Amino acid sequence: MQEFVFRTELLEQHTGHEGGRAFAISVLRSEKILNQRLHRNMPETFQDRVDAIYHLLEQAYAYQTRTKLHKGAGIAPGRQARRLMEGFDFMDLAANEDHFNARTMSAFDGPPRWHRLTGAINAITLFGRGFGNLLKPKEMVPVCSSWTTVPSGKDYLAARVEDILIIMRKKGNSLGSPWRVIDNVYWHMPDKLFENCQCIEDDSSKEYCNHAQELLIGPEITKHPSGIISPLRLEPEGAIIFDGSPETDLFPTPEISFSSTLSGFKSPANDSAISVGYSPDSGTQEGSSSKAEGKRPVSDCNTVPNSRKRIRRVSSNSSGDILRTERAPDFRGQSRNEFFLTSGSSSQCSSADSLRGSRVESSISSRITAMENVENMELDPVEYKVGWICALQTELDAAQRMLDRIHTKGFGHGMDCNLYILGQIGQLNVVLTCLPMGQYGNNIAAVVATRMMNRFPEISIGLMVGIGGGLPSAKNDIRLGDVVVSIPHLQYGGVVQYDMGKFTSDGFITTGSLKAPPEKLLQVLNFMPSHGSPIPGLPDIEYPGVELDQLFDSSYTHTVDADTCISCDAQQVVPRPRTRTTTSPRVFYGTIASGNSVVKNSKIREILIQKHGVLCCEMEAAGLMNTKFPCLVIRGISDYADSHKNEIWMKYAAAAAAQYARDLLRTMPADIALAMEIEYSTFSNPRIASMSLLA
Known part of the structure; x- marks a missing residue:
């Protein structure tokens, strides 16, 4: 057995940080520590061991991803499997064992509620004992003896405030009430968080305070007897304890109305049809140990299939x-x-x-x-x-x-x-x-477009074609099935990212700008149907029917639990001008609103119209406009961006947008692609540019 020669005092002597994540990162960046050998007469260094542990963690992550793929594909675990938590043995990881096995732990009535958070971020679960106090207070605060450390035997989850805030900034929302931590998981404070304990003033009292926070999903929120309350503030240097009571078998999350602390905005609830970065709750289909094998890290090619x-x-x-x-x-x-x-x-x-x-x-x-x-x-x-x-x-x-x-x-x-x-x-x-199935929004759209341009570098005509929410007004009589095309208008280049900006004392101010479509593409639009005119080609999908095209008053919300608007009050339908003699889709040109949230709120729709003068809202265009992808956005209107949104018009709207895109490409001169290629790729060379201008 080789003699262990690593000098642990180097870790103790490493100063400059007070501990926590910053200290750990500084250790992993220290060349002096990383280059230390672990054993005499052996080349393995501390960095080699760190790399090996990271590799095992990557394999564990890959295994969990495959497990989610199976569950997302509709392989539902049985009742017994739902009572098991799957993870990995910490000692297998720390001891660098040859076999790194997935293990299960009985969760009795079900996994703890905080599993909704760890499952959504695909956090790796490591089982073990004797870790001690991984999180310790810097100084004693006035709390009762039950909360000076994390209570044992409660299946609680302790997390640093800094880590939770990072998650909420990426996938949650703390601007509304209640706070959305991630996806459809909301934060409830049943008693206290950082407030002083009153029970320490009266030792004879049998009532004890509760500092554990709850993570709830939709059905639990609606059934909560006193409503749910989120914290007013968080201590940046603090830590949070989440309740470990078991999950219950509940129906999918319904749409819930939330109040807001910001005037004019609501806390965006997760939408079942379009969800950014949404992953199903973690679970296991197996009741026994299984291996996370393989020596290569997981690729980013795995996407979560549709749950249906x-x-x-x-x-x-x-x-x-x-x-x-x-x-x-x-x-x-x-x-x-x-x-x-x-x-x-x-x-x-x-x-x-x-x-x-x-x-x-x-x-x-x-x-x-x-x-x-x-x-x-x-x-x-x-x-x-x-x-x-x-x-x-x-x-x-x-x-x-x-x-x-x-x-x-x-x-x-x-x-x-x-x-x-x-x-x-x-x-x-x-x-x-x-886009990969189950992934939506501006970020993934930019990734897909960048990959396409790297693979096909001579693309000079870019089209983003699909469905969107229509924003009709007195000036623009947009109907379901119509087509909206992005062109420069007022101060916008064709697309405005309405959720990018800053909050000021005067409210939210949109900042930044996006590029306009290529000029030659805009020139070709002069030979297409004019604003408000029918498109020449008919969609290859049957027209759903004018009786299903209903624009309701912005103050009237959809009937709960109804897939269509058959049960909605017909008296709330907004009268539309009877100027259309055919059912052919019409095309409208103007600004398209793009953001990372689904708009299913008629009040937000009206704000977008009044503030930006937009004709349509969607979720991908803003991610494309400032990439190398020379983009024109074409959207078929499938809904009115309100609570009455359904899937009836999706296929027809998609077909109408695709038909317009086809007509546009067939209208272009045969040599337009070559001409646009010269325009985009050679103006940096004066000699070639002058040749193209003289041709």
Whole structure:
């Protein structure tokens, strides 16, 4: 056995910090400490051991991600499995054991409520004993003896305020009431947090204070007898103890109305249809130990599938298993398209075996043959001049139906996890891709666009095509199924990120600016239908019906637990001008509002109209406008951004937007892509620029 020679006094002598995370980071950055050998006559250093531990943690994270994939795909654990908490043995990690096994611990009536938080951030659970007081107060405060340290035997979770604030800034909201910690998890203070204990003044009292905080979800909030209260303030240097009482089996979170501490805004509740960065609550499907094997870190290619899926294994000759995923029937009882995902031990993305063509209507029968027969034509990436990005599968289905030919399909190279569909519209070669299922918002849109531009660097026409919420006004009679296109208007370049700015004494002020679409794209719009005119091509989806296009008064909210507006009060419908003689979608040009939140509030809708003069709201465009992606945004109106939002118009609106995009591409001159390429890539070279101007 080799002699251990690491000098632990180096850690004790390392000064400059008072402890905590800053001290730990400073240790891990100290070259003197990292280069210390652990054993005599052995090359292993402290940094090698740190790297090994990080590698094991990455494997644990990868295992938890795969577990979430299975649960998100519809494999629900049984009652016994729900009573188990899964994690890893701390000693397996610390002792650098050969086998790093996942273990389970009985949670009796269910996992503790704080598991909603740790599961949402995919925190790794490490089981162990004898850790001591990992969090200790800097000085004694006037609390009773029950709370001088974290109470034992209560399954409590202790966390630093700084860490909780980081989580809330990224995925929560502390501006409204109640506070939303993450996703649909809300903060309730049943008694005290940092307040002084009154019970220490009266030792004879049998009433003891409670400093444990509760993490509640929607159904618990609505059933709470006295309502829920969030803290007024937090101590920046403090720590928080969260209650460990077990979760209960509850129905999905309903939409809840929240009051706000800021005038004019509400605390954004999680929406079941569109959620930014949302992950299902953690759980395990297994009651026994299982291994987190493999020696490669997890890739960022894993995405959480839609929860409305069933998954089954099928045989495969490849090294990875193929998971065939079938969509559950939608509310009309129709079975949606199947598609394939590949999963295996390799952390790199691999191409899917097949993507079935979408069903198309007879009105576009001229493109059916080309759509169903992929030509597997290999073109150089520089031959593709048009990039088309969608956010939802419904939008991607509509986009595929617009292609005259499909060349091939496949993933990008290396860490590019975009799945590209390469094809042709008219004489232009087009690249289609979609955001990962279950991921929405400006950030992921920017990532997808950047990957596309790196793979196809000669793209000079960029389109963001999909659905959005319509913002009708007396000036712009926008209806469901209409199309809104972003163009420069007033002080905006076509898109405004309405949730980026600063809070001042005068309220919230929007700051920053986004680029306008390429000038030559705007020139082509002069040859498209004018503002408020019908688009020439009809969507290839049946028109849902004018009786289902209802704009309700902004003060009237939707009937609870109803999928449609059949039960809503018809007297609250806003009268619309009877100026339309056909049901053809009309196109409107102006500013599009983009943010990282779903707008389902008519009052917020009216604020956006009055403040910015916008025609539509959505969640991805702002992430694209300041990237290299030369973007024009095209949105089909599927709802009115209010509580009456439903899915009835989604397919029709997506088809209308896709049809307009196709008409736009076919209107362009054959050489526009080359001309725009010269405009965008050569003006930095004066000689080439002068040649292009003289041509």
